[in-house]
Amino acid sequence: MNELNESEGNLLQNDKLIKTLDTLQTQAKEIAKEVAAADENMEQIEQVTQEYAPLANKASRIFFSLDGMSSIHYLYQYSLQFFMDILFTVIKKSEKLNKVPTSNYEMRREVLTNEFFLKILNSVTRGLLQDHQVLFAIRLV
Secondary structure (H helix, E strand, O other): OHHHHHOOOOHHHOHHHHHHHHHHHHHHHHHHHHHHHHHHHHHHHHHHHHHOHHHHHHHHHHHHHHHHHHHOOOOOOOOHHHHHHHHHHHHHHOHHHHHOOOOOHHHHHHHHHHHHHHHHHHHHHOOOOHHHHHHHHHHHO
């Protein structure tokens, strides 16, 4: 924009200034298109996030049920990493989930919830006393 400061006389006769302004106008239009596309993407991301919010709520409740097991016996302590490893395993390796279309959020949530619940139940109950296995299952429900 030094052309504007250095320009003497009639600004409309300065070809270099006009070309620079045309370039800036073109760039501004391209940026406006990119911003509109980014806004549309953010809206889609927000919509998908809202679709999976109930699953996140259930996973949170399962984690705190798991975390509360230490009040039953001091050896029942599970890390967040243990919990997340199970969750990511279910998400990445679920054969049932691969059969559900990605656009069917309700069915995907149901499959993820069921498989995650069963995987947590199976993983945790192996290390619990028999009386505590039933208690843990009830806490999950």
